[in-house]
Structure formats: structure tokens, C-alpha cells
Amino acid sequence: MGREKDVKEDRKTKHKVTKLNMRPNGNEVAEAGGDSAKSTKSTEKTPNGKIKKIKAPKTEKLESPSNFSEPDDGNFTTKKKGVKRRRTKDEPADVPTSEALKNSSSTKRNGGKHKKRHHSEEESDGEPLKKHAKKKPKTDVKIEEGEQPVSKKSKKTKEEIKEARELKIRQKEEEEQKRWRWWEEEKYEAGVKWRFLEHKGPYFPPDYQPLPDNVHFYYKGEPVKLSLAAEEVAVFFAQMLDHEYTTKKVFRENFFKSWRREMTHEEQLLIQDLDKCDFGEIHAMHKAKVEEKRNLSKEEKLVLKEANQKIVEEFGYCTLDHHRERIGNFKIEPPGLFRGRGEHPKQGKLKKRIQPEDVIINCSRESCIPVPPAGHHWKEVRHDNTVTWLASWTENIQGSIKYVMLNANSKLKGEKDWEKYEVARKLKQHVDGIREQYLIDMKSKEMRIRQRAVALYFIDKLALRAGNEKEEGETADTVGCCSLRVEHITLHKQLDGNECVVEFDFLGKDSIRYYNKVPVISKAFKNLKIFMENKDPGDELFDRLTTTMLNKHLSSLMPGLTAKVFRTYNASTTLQQQLKELTNDSMVNDAEKLLGYNRANRAVAILCNHQRAPPKTFEQSMANLQAKITSRKEQLALAKTELEQAKKDAKVKGSSDPKLQILVEKKKAAVKRCSESLLKLEVQATDREENKQIALGTSKLNYLDPRISVAWCKRMGVPIEKIYNKTQRDKFAWAIDMTETNFEF
DNA sequence: GGGGGAACTTAGCAGCAATTAT
DNA sequence: ATAATTGCTGCTAAGTTCCCCC
Numbered sequence: 001m002g003r004e005k006d007v008k009e010d011r012k013t014k015h016k017v018t019k020l021n022m023r024p025n026g027n028e029v030a031e032a033g034g035d036s037a038k039s040t041k042s043t044e045k046t047p048n049g050k051i052k053k054i055k056a057p058k059t060e061k062l063e064s065p066s067n068f069s070e071p072d073d074g075n076f077t078t079k080k081k082g083v084k085r086r087r088t089k090d091e092p093a094d095v096p097t098s099e100a101l102k103n104s105s106s107t108k109r110n111g112g113k114h115k116k117r118h119h120s121e122e123e124s125d126g127e128p129l130k131k132h133a134k135k136k137p138k139t140d141v142k143i144e145e146g147e148q149p150v151s152k153k154s155k156k157t158k159e160e161i162k163e164a165r166e167l168k169i170r171q172k173e174e175e176e177q178k179r180w181r182w183w184e185e186e187k188y189e190a191g192v193k194w195r196f197l198e199h200k201g202p203y204f205p206p207d208y209q210p211l212p213d214n215v216h217f218y219y220k221g222e223p224v225k226l227s228l229a230a231e232e233v234a235v236f237f238a239q240m241l242d243h244e245y246t247t248k249k250v251f252r253e254n255f256f257k258s259w260r261r262e263m264t265h266e267e268q269l270l271i272q273d274l275d276k277c278d279f280g281e282i283h284a285m286h287k288a289k290v291e292e293k294r295n296l297s298k299e300e301k302l303v304l305k306e307a308n309q310k311i312v313e314e315f316g317y318c319t320l321d322h323h324r325e326r327i328g329n330f331k332i333e334p335p336g337l338f339r340g341r342g343e344h345p346k347q348g349k350l351k352k353r354i355q356p357e358d359v360i361i362n363c364s365r366e367s368c369i370p371v372p373p374a375g376h377h378w379k380e381v382r383h384d385n386t387v388t389w390l391a392s393w394t395e396n397i398q399g400s401i402k403y404v405m406l407n408a409n410s411k412l413k414g415e416k417d418w419e420k421y422e423v424a425r426k427l428k429q430h431v432d433g434i435r436e437q438y439l440i441d442m443k444s445k446e447m448r449i450r451q452r453a454v455a456l457y458f459i460d461k462l463a464l465r466a467g468n469e470k471e472e473g474e475t476a477d478t479v480g481c482c483s484l485r486v487e488h489i490t491l492h493k494q495l496d497g498n499e500c501v502v503e504f505d506f507l508g509k510d511s512i513r514y515y516n517k518v519p520v521i522s523k524a525f526k527n528l529k530i531f532m533e534n535k536d537p538g539d540e541l542f543d544r545l546t547t548t549m550l551n552k553h554l555s556s557l558m559p560g561l562t563a564k565v566f567r568t569y570n571a572s573t574t575l576q577q578q579l580k581e582l583t584n585d586s587m588v589n590d591a592e593k594l595l596g597y598n599r600a601n602r603a604v605a606i607l608c609n610h611q612r613a614p615p616k617t618f619e620q621s622m623a624n625l626q627a628k629i630t631s632r633k634e635q636l637a638l639a640k641t642e643l644e645q646a647k648k649d650a651k652v653k654g655s656s657d658p659k660l661q662i663l664v665e666k667k668k669a670a671v672k673r674c675s676e677s678l679l680k681l682e683v684q685a686t687d688r689e690e691n692k693q694i695a696l697g698t699s700k701l702n703y704l705d706p707r708i709s710v711a712w713c714k715r716m717g718v719p720i721e722k723i724y725n726k727t728q729r730d731k732f733a734w735a736i737d738m739t740e741t742n743f744e745f
Numbered sequence: 746g747g748g749g750g751a752a753c754t755t756a757g758c759a760g761c762a763a764t765t766a767t
Numbered sequence: 768a769t770a771a772t773t774g775c776t777g778c779t780a781a782g783t784t785c786c787c788c789c
Contacts, residue, residue: 403752546747
């Protein structure tokens with residue numbers, strides 16, 4: 001059925017208000033010198049770039065461009081067989097997308113298994129696969145154990161330390177045994193997410209605790225005892241008083257409106273001006289509480305921790321098809337004042353307390369249905385196994401639905417993630433054709449086709465997001481590719497020695513600024529010029545294009561293909577290619593290898609514009625590190641002279657004295673130790689400096705096929721723990737388990 | 746073909762926990 | 768033992784995509 005839709009796609013056009021003259025010709029002009037189709041495909045290489053993109057609120061544009069990187073993909077021609085679903089190692093190649101399954105309900109792939117109906121294993125999940133389970137866990141995973149504490153606790157005896165270490169290893173093994181190796185099992189039929197689901201329902205935040213009698217709110221200097229509801233909201237505001245945004249106009253106005261809505265009639269009559277409110281005592285009380293909590297004794301903290309642990313034990317897990325799975329967010333979001341990112345028009349509004357009466361529960365009919373808190377009932381209990389959520393409620397700020405779902409290490413999330421990367425890998429086989437096509441489309445007579453082509457070119461080349469339309473006034477003003485406006489780009493016929501440069505400057509997701517100057521092919525450049533003609537800065541650049549149209553087109557080119565697949569594809573491809581470039585077998589030092597890995601990772605983060613605010617203590621900690629390096633250098637110099645001296649002594653006094661020889665050896669070792677440690681520090685400094693404004697986590701977690709990293713680790717002899725922490729290893733357990741050294745994305 | 750809802754992924758950051766320095 | 772620093776986790780906002788309805 002996907003097919004038919006695709007055919008229609010072409011007819012769809014969006015007629016926006018702004019009408020432009022079509023210039024069927026504008027781009028007919030032959031491609032000027034610069035880039036040609038070819039060059040887009042293969043050459044432009046990666047970033048050397050420093051990023052210059054900066055967080056929105058910052059005022060000025062940043063100077064220089066990042067040299068954006070164009071992922072090179074041309075080389076991955078290797079035919080990956082791919083398509084047979086093998087559920088074991090290496091090349092799991094093909095996780096049928098639910099898409100694909102739907103589309104081809106009758107194709108062989110499905111034919112093979114879809115009848116399997118009942119995941120027989122109900123009683124014996126994983127049984128048939130035991131053998132795998134046995135053999136895997138023995139691999140490198142634990143070799144690294146050694147890097148644990150080892151010393152530090154000088155109190156403990158060696159025995160104890162050893163014991164502790166062994167215990168840890170044992171626990172690890174145990175955990176590994178218990179792990180649900182879902183990736184070795186057959187998939188369910190399309191659309192079915194689970195067969196059995198049982199849980200305890202979400203965990204609700206504690207009720208509001210009224211203020212003690214000695215803490216007052218004042219209006220115009222007079223103490224006012226607020227009603228419970230109004231008081232609670234006042235406290236929300238008071239708690240944030242140190243925060244900058246309680247000074248923002250929009251925030252204050254929204255808050256005040258929300259607050260007044262919670263007041264009694266009398267309170268509304270009395271309290272008319274936020275500026276006349278004094279939350280000082282409440283604020284002070286709050287700070288005191290925080291401080292108090294901070295000063296709790298070890299034991300008290302432990303008690304709290306254990307109490308917390310109990311809650312997690314009870315509410316934090318569910319049973320899904322006979323496996324215990326961790327829930328990602330089992331806690332209902334507590335009420336508070338909404339803080340959107342960027343210039344959010346709704347910042348400061350009251351985010352209401354959620355009651356069980358607002359919550360829909362989803363679980364198996366035959367499961368033990370969660371019991372609502374005493375005196376309450378659920379909004380609804382349903383049994384829908386085509387969705388993955390356990391509970392949901394509607395939030396009052398945007399009116400959107402919030403879900404309780406499983407943790408990233410769960411089968412449900414993991415399988416989807418795997419599938420995502422398989423789709424991206426499939427793009428590899430189509431991408432050349434698609435690129436050729438959009439270059440041709442840039443010459444189309446139809447404006448909408450050319451717009452589509454140029455937009456796709458950006459998405460591919462720059463890894464921009466699709467960019468849906470957003471309702472004005474509901475959210476911060478941010479854009480993505482399809483929603484770019486004329487004001488967001490500037491064309492430069494010539495810039496910094498390059499032809500046809502497009503300067504991007506806009507706020508993207510989370511109001512993160514995207515700033516980039518990019519040389520583009522002249523076909524694209526000429527089209528852009530035309531798209532911008534007779535438009536106001538606030539008009540849409542691609543006024544005949546929507547994400548829906550773009551995605552329809554894409555899915556006609558390859559099943560499962562959407563705009564965001566390009567981001568995944570280009571990110572993963574870049575990582576793989578950068579790893580090849582930046583690391584090699586001759587590297588001996590782990591620190592060195594890791595720097596290479598991080599740099600490859602960084603190239604991706606730059607491509608995807610994953611930024612972070614420079615850590616508050618950045619300068620300081622950088623200086624500290626530098627100081628350490630200096631002192632280590634001195635130490636090294638000293639060690640070297642001592643070594644020379646020792647050598648000399650040894651020579652002069654002859655080899656007669658074995659002590660001198662030993663001394664020489666000792667000094668040698670000291671020099672080595674010292675210089676290694678220096679190298680490590682220097683590498684660390686470089687890494688940190690380069691990472692100042694770049695967040696590696698997002699790409700690592702969401703865009704980089706973990707199998708690339710796992711394979712790299714194996715080839716380079718780097719323990720996986722150096723690259724993935726515990727959480728990440730859990731999330732990527734499937735990849736760690738199945739990936740062979742020779743994996744190619 | 747557009748609007749809106751539903752479901753799910755992607756995103757940065759605050760605050761706490763673990764680790765290391767003093 | 769305490770303070771400073773770093774690393775993670777949890778949180779929840781903000782996207783994308785699909786689908787249904789008109």
C-alpha cells in the first residue's frame with residue numbers, strides 16, 4: 001500500500017499565500033565551475049572545524065564559519081547481503097521495520113515467520129538460546145575489571161579488596177546471565193509490541209506540605225495567609241527566585257495569571273500586582289531546607305537512599321513477556337512552573353498536579369491491574385498491545401500526551417533502535433541514486449520539485465532536521481529545514497575565497513543556534529536566490545514544501561526512508577570514516593586511541609550541531625589541568641637528569657656495583673612512568689579544550705550505530721568500558737553482543 | 746492536503762553521586 | 768576527613784513521523 005501513496009505524492013502541492021513567479025529557467029543555466037554532482041558525492045571532507053555555533057541567547061553572531069563537513073560516503077560500496085534475517089551475530093542485517101512488514105504483508109520475509117503467532121516461549125523465554133547465553137559473556141567485557149578501585153581504601157586488606165573485586169565480577173556475570181537476549185529471538189508480528197504486560201502504575205509525587213506558621217507571604221508589606229492552592233503555587237515561584245527567569249516579563253506574567261487562577265476570590269481581589277508580593281520568607285525557608293538536606297549525616301542519607309531504592313523496586317519495573325524490564329520514567333511529573341527553552345511564550349505557566357483520575361493505564365487484561373492511590377481511580381484502564389506505553393496523561397501546558405515507557409535498555413526500545421540503524425544502513429545502498437536524483441530535480445520546471453530538491457540537499461549535506469511547521473505563539477520560534485525562513489539565510493556570491501556560500505543563522509530544536517557558512521553547488525545557490533525573490537524576511541524559504549511532502553517523496557525512493565534517516569546515516573557514516581582516518585593499528589597508547597575516537601565522535605557532534613553550554617568551571621579546570629601538566633613536565637625533566645646521573649655513575653663505578661644498575665633501571669622506569677602520565681594529561685587537555693562547547697552524548701546515544709564503536713574497540717583492543725559507561729553498555733547490549741570485528745556500517 | 750492527535754525519538758541541563766585532590 | 772571536580776542519571780521539553788478525519 002505504501003506504493004500507491006507514493007505515486008500520488010507528486011500531485012500534492014502546498015499553495016501558500018506567498019506566490020512567487022516560477023522561474024523555470026533560473027537554474028537551467030549550466031552548472032558553473034564549482035561543484036558538480038560528483039563532488040557533492042564524494043569529496044569534501046570532514047571538519048577541521050571549530051564550531052562557531054553558539055547558544056541562542058548570546059547576542060552577536062559568531063565570527064567564523066565552521067567548515068562544515070560533508071560526510072563522505074562514497075566508499076561504502078561493499079555489498080552487505082543484508083537481507084536475510086539472521087538473528088545471531090554479526091550482520092543481523094535486517095530487522096524488518098514495522099513499515100516494511102506492513103507494506104509487504106505478503107512478502108517472503110513475512111511469510112516465513114509471521115505465522116508464528118505465539119511466541120511460544122511464553123513459558124520458556126530464551127530457553128532455546130541458552131547456549132549463546134553461555135558463551136558470550138566471557139568475552140572482553142570483564143577483562144577490564146582491573147581498573148576498578150584496586151587501592152585507595154588503604155584500610156582494607158588485600159584479601160578484602162580481592163574479595164570485593166571477585167564479588168563484583170560475580171555480580172556482573174550474574175547480571176549478564178539474567179539479561180534478556182531478545183535480539184536472538186524471533187520478532188513479533190507487525191504492530192504487536194507485547195503479549196503480556198504487568199506493572200504497578202506510575203508513582204505519584206508527594207502531596208503539598210503547607211507552610212509552617214512562622215513562614216509568611218507578604219502583600220504590600222502585610223502578611224497574608226494564602227489558601228492551600230494559592231500557597232502551593234506561590235511556593236513554586238519562591239523556590240525559583242534565584243533563577244534569572246523569574247525576572248523575565250513573559251515568565252512573570254504567565255506565572256501571575258496562573259497563580260491568580262488558583263486563588264480564592266478574596267485573594268484575587270487583594271493580590272493584583274506581582275511586584276508587591278514578597279516571597280522572601282518562603283524563599284529563605286526553601287533554601288534552608290536544601291541546606292539542611294545537604295548537611296544530613298551519612299546514615300540519614302543512606303536511609304533516604306534506601307527508601308528511594310524501595311520505590312524503584314516497587315514501581316520502577318514491569319513484567320513484559322515474562323521478563324523484568326526497567327521502566328524509564330515511572331514517576332508522574334510533579335507540578336511546578338513551566339520552563340520552556342528559549343523564548344517560550346508559555347514560560348512561567350503553572351504545570352498542574354496530575355491526579356490518578358487523569359491517568360490512563362495500559363497493561364494486559366489478565367495481568368494484576370495496578371491499584372490507584374487510596375480514594376482515587378484511574379481515568380481508564382486499557383489493554384492495547386500495539387503501543388509501548390504503560391501509562392499516559394495529558395499535560396496542561398501544550399495539551400500533549402505524556403507517557404510512561406520503558407528504559408532504553410529494554411527490548412522494546414532496543415529493538416526499535418536496532419531497526420533504526422538498519423534502515424540507515426539500507427540508505428547506504430540508495431544514497432547515490434537519491435543524490436543524483438535531487439541534483440536533477442534542482443533543474444525541474446516545477447518550483448515545488450526544486451524546493452524539495454534543495455531542501456533535501458541541505459538535509460543530506462548538513463544533517464538538518466526536517467523542520468515541521470509549528471503553531472505560532474504556542475512554542476518558541478525555532479525552525480528546521482522545511483520551515484526555514486528567508487531571514488535565516490544569507491547568500492554570498494563570494495565569501496572567504498569560496499563561491500556560492502550560504503550563511504545559515506537560525507534557532508533550531510531547543511533554541512540552539514545553528515550558524516554555518518557553507519559553500520554550495522551553484523544549482524542550489526541559484527535556486528535559493530529564486531526562492532527568496534519577492535519575499536519578506538519572515539516568509540518561508542520553501543513555501544511549497546512541507547515535511548509531509550518531503551517524507552512522502554523519500555518513502556517512495558526507499559521504504560522506511562524519512563528525513564531523519566539522513567541524520568542517522570550521515571552521522572554513522574561520518575563516525576566510521578573518521579575513525580578510519582584518525583586512528584590506526586600503530587597506536588599503542590589507549591589515551592591516544594581514545595582521543596582519536598573522541599575526535600571522530602566530535603566530528604559527528606559538530607555535524608549535527610550538538611552543543612552545550614561551556615561548563616561553568618571550564619576555565620578554572622582547564623587552568624588546573626595546565627598547571628598539572630607544567631609540574632609534570634618539571635618532574636619529567638628532573639627524572640631525566642637523575643637518570644643520566646645514574647647512568648654516568650653506573651658507568652664510572654663500573655658494573656661492579658649491582659646496586660647502581662638497579663638504580664639505573666629504577667630511574668628509567670620513573671622516566672617512562674612520568675612521560676606516559678604527561679602524555680595522558682596532554683591528551684586530556686586537548687580533548688577537553690576541543691570539547692568545550694560540544695556535547696558528545698547526544699550523538700553517541702542517538703545517532704551512532706553502536707556496532708561501529710564496538711567493532712572499533714575490538715580491532716583496536718580498547719575495552720568497551722572506555723567508550724560506553726554502564727548505562728550505555730546496557731542500552732547497547734545487543735550491539736556489544738552481536739558485533740564482530742569486521743562490522744561495516 | 747490540511748489539521749490535529751498519538752506515539753515515539755531526540756535534546757540539553759540540573760543536581761546528585763562517585764571520584765580524586767587536598 | 769573534607770573539599771573540589773567530574774561523570775551520570777533523571778527529568779522533561781521539543782522534536783519527527785504516522786495516521787485519521789474532514
